Amino acid sequence: MTDDAQQGTEQQDDQNLWRAMYTAEHGWSPGVAFADHLSIAAPALAEVDGTLYCAHRGARQGGRKQLPLRWTSFTPSSVRPFVAALEKASAPLPEDATAEQQAKRQQDVEAAADALAQARKWAPDAYADFIHTSETPALVNDHGTLRMVFTQLGTYGYYDDEDGNRSSLWETHLELSDGEARWAEPTEIPTWGQMALAPGLAVFNGAVHLVYVDLHNQYVQHLVRGAEGQWEPAVTPDALAAYEQASTAAIQALADNDDRAPLDALPDPPLPYRGETLDWLIQDAIDKHGWPGNAALAVHDGALHLLLRADPGPNFLAEDGETELQGGDLLHAVFDGTTWTYAPEASSQADPQPLVSRRGAALATYDGKLHAVFPAVEGDKLLHTTWTRNEGWTSPAKLEGHDSNNTPALLPYKEGPAGAEREALLLVHRGVDRYVPPTPPVPPLPPSIEDVASRGKTVTGTTVTDHANGAWSRLRHDISLTPATLKNGKSALIATWDAVAEYYWGFGWYRDKGTRFSTVRVDRGTLWIRKPGALGLHSYADFGGGEFSNGHFRVDVLITDLEPGTYEIELSSSNTQKTGGYWWDEHLFNGRTDREYWTAITPSSSHATITI
Structure with missing residues (x-):
């Protein structure tokens, strides 16, 4: 090479x-x-x-x-x-x-x-x-x-x-x-x-x-x-011994009398x-x-x-x-x-x-x-x-x-x-x-919220409330949309999903902070992006799950490369789930633990619409 x-x-x-x-x-x-x-x-x-x-x-x-x-x-x-x-x-x-x-x-x-x-x-x-x-x-x-x-x-x-x-x-x-x-x-x-x-x-x-x-x-x-x-x-060892004896005698003759003849006459070793x-x-x-x-x-x-x-x-x-x-x-x-x-x-x-x-x-x-x-x-x-x-x-x-x-x-x-x-x-x-070949250079990371230079007016959709089995736990959530300008001058959209987890006790609802046995969390989530009236999806954005803090969970998703127009951002009800919470015990109910039965909620499709 x-x-x-x-x-x-x-x-x-x-x-x-x-x-x-x-x-x-x-x-x-x-x-x-x-x-x-x-x-x-x-x-x-x-x-x-x-x-x-x-x-x-x-x-x-x-x-x-x-x-x-x-x-x-x-x-x-x-x-x-x-x-x-x-x-x-x-x-x-x-x-x-x-x-x-x-x-x-x-x-x-x-x-x-x-x-x-x-x-x-x-x-x-x-x-x-x-x-x-x-x-x-x-x-x-x-x-x-x-x-x-x-x-x-x-x-x-x-x-x-x-x-x-x-x-x-x-x-x-x-x-x-x-x-x-x-x-x-x-x-x-x-x-x-x-x-x-x-x-x-x-x-x-x-x-x-x-x-x-x-x-x-x-x-x-x-x-x-x-x-x-x-x-x-x-x-045979005898042949080797005979050669060594002759070799020793030839070397001695050379040393004693400067006689090379016996040494020159030696055959190859056996x-x-x-x-x-x-x-x-x-x-x-x-x-x-x-x-x-x-x-x-x-x-x-x-x-x-x-x-x-x-x-x-x-x-x-x-x-x-x-x-x-x-x-x-x-x-x-x-x-x-x-x-x-x-x-x-x-x-x-x-x-x-x-x-x-x-x-x-x-x-x-x-x-x-x-x-x-x-x-x-x-x-x-x-x-x-x-x-x-x-x-x-x-x-x-x-x-x-x-x-x-x-x-x-x-x-x-x-x-x-x-x-x-x-x-x-x-x-x-x-x-x-x-x-x-050398490792190819790491491609540049996609823009994140840290790359936002300025924000426009926020539009917030209707708050949706979903209940778990027996209505002992509920989730109130909505989507808000904020136009943004990135540091490189390009336009973007910030989609925010905001959720509050609560549980019912006595005669009122309280923030669900979970227990030492069961943490309130969102396992994963997806936002759908579509134009109003369109049959298919324009695009989608996944977001990672995480634990609720004092019964509250918020995630900001930066959406880029959208052409000017009107868009509807909708939470995917099939890809998002809230688990854990106050109503949890070790008993089984309908083949599932209380953690799975009383506290698990699949949110409805909250959405918001904005024109950019």
């Missing part, structure tokens, strides 16, 4: 999830906002049996980190009957079709189009029962089962335990219960250390692989799920890891922002690929001594089923630059290439790059119109008519800002 377009608008945090589609032929489609799918940060995507699933942490709730997990789904093939119905409704009519047939065809087309638009919507967000997570979850299609791994702070089940002293990983799966899809009771995944987070999932060589950050031990860990549901290290000692001074940055992003896994070209921010990247020069997350290099590693290696940069690139992300990255394979989308370090753009074994990573390109500060989600999927589906990449990301 240009600066000119933003003038007169204000920015609000856009917690909407947005989606777009990418094809090799047409590139990226425009972004479309999910309706009522709000997320604090990043989403996760997976496809199972033709249904697309999206899970996320839901909208922000103050400063809470651990939020209820929400999920939604959509089945592209379910829209096919609606597409067929629209095609059938859109079939051309014969040349001699009547106007009635043409109108009917148009109605059918509009109805079919509306039905198709509704069918293409994702299901409303649903809560995953009793599941709260402090980070973005990970989803995977485990041979027809939607499996999820999420992060839990503190003790599972105590959702307000956010002290951060322990972070564990839990798994669950979607299952049918009484015909409804529900998430199974979560079980904890055995992990090393006390700070396991940032999970990534993928199916490789027939098994589910889990990569996560072991913050306590400063490693990126790799587990494989067995057929019985047990999790085992993909790289699994990717940060390689730096975690400085606990950045703990407040992690507490504030969370880990930069989950491990991103994708199977491509017969291997398991990983993209992960290597470290939180704190900025110690932030204002007020706070630390904040800055851009960090994305680690790209490849697992061939036995060993992890770092992916080589393209030999054709004279000066290859590392991928740098504000958070993490989304990873997916499509059209023979590995695709990554991640938030830029500067600005609010998402960046898109692709990788092949021969070419390496391409220079990241900005995705115009797809802004986000959080890690997006990528998923290859198929959509289209049966037998002619096309494959595409689905991108889902959180928004940054939405621009809200």
Whole structure:
């Protein structure tokens, strides 16, 4: 949005999830906002049996980190009957079709189009029962089962335990219960250390692989799920111990003898890891922002690929001594089923630059290439790059119109008519800002009695007397009309309704001041404005009710925009009522309390006539 377009608008945090589609032929489609799918940060995507699933942490709730997990789904093939119905409704009519047939065809087309638009919507967000997570979850299609791994702070089940002293990983799966899809009771995944987070999932060589950050031990860990549901290290601890022993010896040789040969001869570590000692001074940055992003896994070209921010990247020069997350290099590693290696940069690139992300990255394979989308370090753009074994990573390109500060989600999927589906990449990301038009200025208030500059001669109509049931209470009232001139020079008319409430006792009438149990009041009122002899109303004016003061009630109504002429102002007997008063008790009379029966009065139509 240009600066000119933003003038007169204000920015609000856009917690909407947005989606777009990418094809090799047409590139990226425009972004479309999910309706009522709000997320604090990043989403996760997976496809199972033709249904697309999206899970996320839901909208922000103050400063809470651990939020209820929400999920939604959509089945592209379910829209096919609606597409067929629209095609059938859109079939051309014969040349001699009547106007009635043409109108009917148009109605059918509009109805079919509306039905198709509704069918293409994702299901409303649903809560995953009793599941709260402090980070973005990970989803995977485990041979027809939607499996999820999420992060839990503190003790599972105590959702307000956010002290951060322990972070564990839990798994669950979607299952049918009484015909409804529900998430199974979560079980904890055995992990090393006390700070396991940032999970990534993928199916490789027939098994589910889990990569996560072991913050306590400063490693990126790799587990494989067995057929019985047990999790085992993909790289044995012995291999890691052997590497650490060789690494220690190589460093010692360099220190003692300035011998670099053992260090240069070291292979890549048996699994990717940060390689730096975690400085606990950045703990407040992690507490504030969370880990930069989950491990991103994708199977491509017969291997398991990983993209992960290597470290939180704190900025110690932030204002007020706070630390904040800055851009960090994305680690790209490849697992061939036995060993992890770092992916080589393209030999054709004279000066290859590392991928740098504000958070993490989304990873997916499509059209023979590995695709990554991640938030830029500067600005609010998402960046898109692709990788092949021969070419390496391409220079990241900005995705115009797809802004986000959080890690997006990528998923290859198929959509289209049966037998002619096309494959595409689905991108889902959180928004940054939405621009809200400013509140329109409050329209000027209509003139009031305070705007009257002068008054003319008052005309008062006949006093009308109305009695309540049994004639124990009565109301005497009249209407008076006063021409007026406003401060702006315009003419107006003041209509005054004046009423006196009385009750009968002994041999006389007394002002009805009410009792401590029943206050005398007018509930509401309306004045009709008409020209004498006219059948219909010219206009009307409502006035608010209120309590009587010492048995007296008066209201002045300012009537403007009347043309010169003669007018009759009349009290509406259907919209005005006096309630409360002296004759009141707790007894019932004819199905109503005494308050309702003896004191309630519906006034007759008092009126007055004036020429202005």
